[in-house]
Amino acid sequence: MKEKEDTIQLTARIPSELHKRLRFIAADENRSLNDTFILLLQEATEGRRIAVPNGLLSHEQPQ
Secondary structure (H helix, E strand, O other): OOOOOOOOOOOOOOOHHHHHHHHHHHHHOOOOHHHHHHHHHHHHHOOOOOOOOOOOOOOOOOO
8 A cells, every 4th residue: 555645735827728638638538637737737746946044944035
């Protein structure tokens, strides 16, 4: 059984044509729309340099 991961809920406004394409991709791959969206986001961000913005991890307010 898959361990439960911490998740957040994300609401995104996307064009209806993009939503339609995502639904078709999900159906073609026998995945849920949510799983397809997550997979595509993971693929799009792989290999990208990720830096923590200044002050994000501290309790200090940005100046």
